[in-house]
Amino acid sequence: MTPEFLIIHQQAQPHVAHIALNRPKELNALNLQLMTELRDALRALDEDEQVRVIVLSGNEKAFAAGADIRQMAGRTAMDMYNVDQFSTWDAIKKIKKPLIAAVSGFALGGGCELAMLCDMIVASETAKFGQPEIKIGVMPGAGGTQRLTRAVGKALAMEMVLTGKFITADEAWKAGLINRVVPVELYLEEAFRLAAEIAQLSPLAVKMAKESVLRAFDSTLDEGLHFERKNFYLLFASEDQKEGMQAFLEKRAPVFTGK
Ligand code: DAK
Numbered sequence: 001m002t003p004e005f006l007i008i009h010q011q012a013q014p015h016v017a018h019i020a021l022n023r024p025k026e027l028n029a030l031n032l033q034l035m036t037e038l039r040d041a042l043r044a045l046d047e048d049e050q051v052r053v054i055v056l057s058g059n060e061k062a063f064a065a066g067a068d069i070r071q072m073a074g075r076t077a078m079d080m081y082n083v084d085q086f087s088t089w090d091a092i093k094k095i096k097k098p099l100i101a102a103v104s105g106f107a108l109g110g111g112c113e114l115a116m117l118c119d120m121i122v123a124s125e126t127a128k129f130g131q132p133e134i135k136i137g138v139m140p141g142a143g144g145t146q147r148l149t150r151a152v153g154k155a156l157a158m159e160m161v162l163t164g165k166f167i168t169a170d171e172a173w174k175a176g177l178i179n180r181v182v183p184v185e186l187y188l189e190e191a192f193r194l195a196a197e198i199a200q201l202s203p204l205a206v207k208m209a210k211e212s213v214l215r216a217f218d219s220t221l222d223e224g225l226h227f228e229r230k231n232f233y234l235l236f237a238s239e240d241q242k243e244g245m246q247a248f249l250e251k252r253a254p255v256f257t258g259k
Pocket of ligand 1: 027070108110141
């Protein structure tokens, strides 16, 4: 089924897919349908052998201004429990291919959390990041208190979560939340440039490297090192390892096939 709230380009560039959130009138507020469509699209692209990297964007004015407050306002705790919105977020967390968020304008609440669920963030100078849930009587519910704190540290995370204040792209970059800031007319181009750089590498090595970096957040150092080592060994079972090392020795560019 064609998604209502997403624009999907399976090959926006060779081996790079692009999903644009598309609810512009509501500043891409993340309603349940949009999140379900996003989960399904990401899963399909994750299984698509032609795709190696996925760029996720909104539009120039908003990446996403948060979960849909209109949809949540009347909910009871039991409604929230029964709807189990977390399952879509958990499924996105399991995507194996690199996800690059291209953020312009508002990335607030669930929008900031969605950007942080991606592996890297490229932002335009106009981007604003925030967890303003406290201003509407709740608190972050999709990782904001955890991923933001790990990215920017306690002082700034606490201030953002307790006051709801927004930070600029420049502040986000200085705090280590995002990878780079570029002029607004270049933010998508820069995200695609970064995606293309990764897409020419071994897709197997890239996936296992992503998995290993993420493991650092869920494990002790020893467990993480053990996990890293297993993935490192495993890559020696791939044709890409043979090709990559042989190409180096032959002083030529490698051709990776993902096998
Ligand atoms: N939800 C619904 N509609 C929204 C919205 C949102 N989050 N953000 C903006 N809109 C709508 C506005 O209502 C308005 O619609 P109309 O009135 O034109 O019908 C339209 O988008 C344009 O917005 P504004 O007129 O307000 O535009 P401004 O430029 O004046 O202001 C703004 C932009 C982003 C500063 C402002 O719209 C704003 O403060 N928006 C709300 C930001 C916010 O509080 N975000 C956090 C929401 S709570 C969970 C997962 C995630 C979450 C929770 C649970 N589970 C897995 C369980 C996340 C929760 C949240 O994100």
